[in-house]
Amino acid sequence: MFKKILIANRGEIALRVIRTxxxxxxxxxxxxxTADRESxxxxxxxxxxxxxxxxxxxxxxxxxxxxxxxxxTNADAIxxxxxxxxxxxDFAEICAEYGIKFIGPGPxxxxxxxxxxxxxxxxxxxxxxxxxxxGGLIADIEEAEQVAEDIGYPVILKATAxxxxxxxxxxxxxxxxxxxxxxxxxEARNAFGNDGIYIEKFIVEPRHIEVQVIGxxxxxxxxLSERDCSVQRRHQKLVEESPSPFMTKxxxxxxxxxxxxxxxxxNYEGVGTIEFLVDADRNFYFMEMxxxxxxxxxxTEEVIDHDLIxxxxxVAAGIKISGKNFTPKLHAIECRINAExxxxxxxxxxxxxxxxxxxKGHGVRVDTHAYAGYQVSPYYDSMIAKVICRAQTREECIxxxxxxxxxxxxxxxxxxxxxxxxxxxxxxFRSGNYHTGLMNTWKFEKPS
Ligand code: MV4
Numbered sequence: 001m002f003k004k005i006l007i008a009n010r011g012e013i014a015l016r017v018i019r020t021x022x023x024x025x026x027x028x029x030x031x032x033x034t035a036d037r038e039s040x041x042x043x044x045x046x047x048x049x050x051x052x053x054x055x056x057x058x059x060x061x062x063x064x065x066x067x068x069x070x071x072x073t074n075a076d077a078i079x080x081x082x083x084x085x086x087x088x089x090d091f092a093e094i095c096a097e098y099g100i101k102f103i104g105p106g107p108x109x110x111x112x113x114x115x116x117x118x119x120x121x122x123x124x125x126x127x128x129x130x131x132x133x134x135g136g137l138i139a140d141i142e143e144a145e146q147v148a149e150d151i152g153y154p155v156i157l158k159a160t161a162x163x164x165x166x167x168x169x170x171x172x173x174x175x176x177x178x179x180x181x182x183x184x185x186x187e188a189r190n191a192f193g194n195d196g197i198y199i200e201k202f203i204v205e206p207r208h209i210e211v212q213v214i215g216x217x218x219x220x221x222x223x224l225s226e227r228d229c230s231v232q233r234r235h236q237k238l239v240e241e242s243p244s245p246f247m248t249k250x251x252x253x254x255x256x257x258x259x260x261x262x263x264x265x266x267n268y269e270g271v272g273t274i275e276f277l278v279d280a281d282r283n284f285y286f287m288e289m290x291x292x293x294x295x296x297x298x299x300t301e302e303v304i305d306h307d308l309i310x311x312x313x314x315v316a317a318g319i320k321i322s323g324k325n326f327t328p329k330l331h332a333i334e335c336r337i338n339a340e341x342x343x344x345x346x347x348x349x350x351x352x353x354x355x356x357x358x359x360k361g362h363g364v365r366v367d368t369h370a371y372a373g374y375q376v377s378p379y380y381d382s383m384i385a386k387v388i389c390r391a392q393t394r395e396e397c398i399x400x401x402x403x404x405x406x407x408x409x410x411x412x413x414x415x416x417x418x419x420x421x422x423x424x425x426x427x428x429f430r431s432g433n434y435h436t437g438l439m440n441t442w443k444f445e446k447p448s
Contacts, residue, residue, distance in 0.1 A: 001317050002026050002077040002101065007041065008066050009081030012369045012386065013295075014041035017079045020309040029073045031066060033059035035377045040369045047073055054379040060084045063091055070100055077101040077316065079309075083381065086292035087114060103316040105270045105291050112266070113289040117160040117198050123286045126265035128258045131277065131285040133200035144181050147199045148174070154202035157184040161192035163288050165235030170202055203285065205435045206277040208232065209244050210290075211259035212300045214311055215268035216321045223256040223263075224300050224308075225328045231423070233346065233439040238416070239423065240296035241333040242303045245394060245432025251282050262289070271297070271312045280435075295336070295386070298367060302332035302390040330390045331397040335405065335420040337368075337385040339376040342419035343446040350378040354412035359404035363390045363397075376413055384415070394432065398424055419444070 005021050006029040007014045014030060018041060021028045030045035035054035042048045049069040052059035059065065061084055070078065078100055080086040089110040095102035104110070113119045117137055120130050134147045137160060148155045148171065157180060159167030167188045169180040181197070189195040212224040228244035229237050243252070259274040273290040297308045304326050315321060340346040356372040368385035370376070376384060387404050391397040402424050408417050422444045428434045 002313070004029060004046075004073065004075045005077045005079050005103070005313070006031065006066070006070050006073060006075035007045070007079045007081065008060065008085050009079070009083070010036050010039060010041060010060060010369075010380065012367045012383070013081040013293075014039075015044060015369050016367055017081060017309055018044050020307055020313065023307075024310060024313065026313070029069065029075050031060070031069050033379075035379055038374070040371070049073060054377065056084065056379065063094060066091075067094065067098060070098070075100065077103055077313075079103045079313070080292065082292050082294055087290070089114065101316055103270070103313060105268060105272070109266065109268065110291050113291050114163070115160055116158060116163060116288060117196065119289055120198075120286065122266060123262055126262050128262045128274075128286045129284060131200040131203060131287070134198045137196045137198055141178055141181050144177060144197075144199060145174070148177055151199070151201045154204070156200050156202040157181065157197050158200065159184065159188035159192060159194070160196035160198055161188060161194040167191055203277050203279050205437045206279055207244070207246055207435050208275065208287075209246070209255070209278050209284070210273045210275045211255055212271070212273055212297070212308075213259050213263045213268070214271050214315060214321060215263045216315045217269050217318050218320050219264070219267060220321050221260050221263035221268065222321060222324065222326055223259045224304055224306070224326045226252065226255060227296055227299050229296065230434055230436045231429070231438060232436060237296065237336065238439070239333065239335055239420070239429075240299050241331070241394075241397075242299045243328055243331065246278065246282075248282070251278075251284070255284055258284070258286075262286070270315060271308055295383070296334055298365065298386060298388045299332045299334045302365065302388055303328040303330050305329060330392060331394045332388060332390040333394075333397050333401050334386055334388045335401060336383055336416065337387060337408070337410070337420075338382040338416045339384050339413050340382050340416055341414035342416050342444075344414075346416070347414075348378065348382050349414035350376045350382075351413045352376075353384075353410060355409055356411075357407070357409040358385065359387060359407035361404075361407075363400050364404045365389070370410075384410075387420075398430065418447070422447075 004027040028045040030048040051065040085091045089107040092102040093107040157169045185195045208229045215221040231239040275287040276284045358366040365388040389400040
């Protein structure tokens with residue numbers, strides 16, 4: 001087992017990883033920018049190294065600075081958390097060159113899944129259903145027209161280097177294709193330095209349902225059931241839950257099997273997520289694979305009652321997964337609390353938290369690095385807390401979340417707490433009858 005893990009991250013996830021390391025008897029190293037001097041991850045780690053000024057490019061995204069921190073502290077592994085270095089194949093490669101274990105899959109796997117066309121081709125090989133489409137990169141507008149004609153409109157143009165919604169264009173009819181084709185290429189070239197585009201049939205009002213997976217270094221793979229992440233706004237998830245209210249026993253079996261087949265086919269090592277689009281008829285299609293621990297892993301932890309960071313570290317250390325019971329027992333919902341004003345287009349609201357009281361009690365978990373007096377920096381992600389509730393049923397879970405959010409006091413900045421209170425009263429959410437279009441059509445207002 002590792003003796004010392006450097007956590008190349010900040011905020012709640014850095015704290016989350018430190019907690020598990022402590023329980024496993026592993027020493028921890030925090031890295032921090034000058035904006036995070038007063039952060040809890042710095043205080044709770046055994047050692048802490050300042051790696052630069054507030055901008056991420058000069059601190060949390062600087063490979064030389066992180067590797068220098070590894071060197072001076074003698075850490076034998078790096079936990080990347082999510083975001084920042086988590087899906088940076090070059091970083092994983094440099095770790096390997098230095099003999100430092102990157103806690104996650106190898107650089108080749110990160111690259112393979114990071115290129116969406118390659119990922120899709122790999123899933124076709126594995127026998128996992130994918131959205132009908134071009135099956136590869138489109139060379140020119142003539143080919144785009146041919147493919148769109150064959151699969152039928154509406155179609156969606158996606159950048160192979162994209163993901164998470166970046167560089168996508170929906171095309172409803174033939175005479176809009178040429179314009180969108182050149183726009184998609186241009187956008188992809190500017191954003192990723194790679195203008196490779198592929199085409200898919202556009203699935204109308206899909207659900208985003210993802211399956212948590214784990215694979216060890218000995219070829220054993222398991223799925224840890226699903227999460228419904230359909231409540232999103234501009235590709236930012238707001239709420240996640242498990243089980244999905246749209247799930248049936250048979251669909252769970254089919255999606256779980258497909259996810260395990262995918263993991264086994266690629267010989268995946270680590271925790272990961274297979275993202276699916278699910279249409280109204282419960283057809284499911286592979287969308288992307290995330291090769292990292294995700295923000296919403298906590299939802300799965302609550303329903304299966306296992307520490308996923310612990311499983312992730314064990315697998316990275318070469319320990320076999322075996323005999324684990326990963327069946328979901330409860331219902332869990334996570335509300336992401338962001339320092340944003342939900343009544344002002346979710347505008348970021350950095351500043352000092354003057355008062356902070358987090359909810360407590362049975363079935364309530366709050367993962368946060370915030371406290372009274374904490375300064376929310378404008379330099380980083382606006383998520384300041386995750387409230388995760390668990391209960392026997394979805395109905396009880398919603399009631400518990402409402403109670404928890406009513407207890408949450410955060411003063412000095414705007415937060416998304418009032419948004420979540422309204423969402424929990426929304427009829428489509430309450431009935432479980434929602435899809436990824438919810439946030440486009442639902443107009444909510446500030447309560448007076
Ligand atoms: C789609 C789609 C419909 N049809 N692909 C958005 C994020 C990126 N991972 C892929 N996305 C989508 N791909 C086809 N063929 C609809 C979306 C989509 C979406 C997906 C999941 C969650 C929220 C979404 C919001 C808008 C569009």
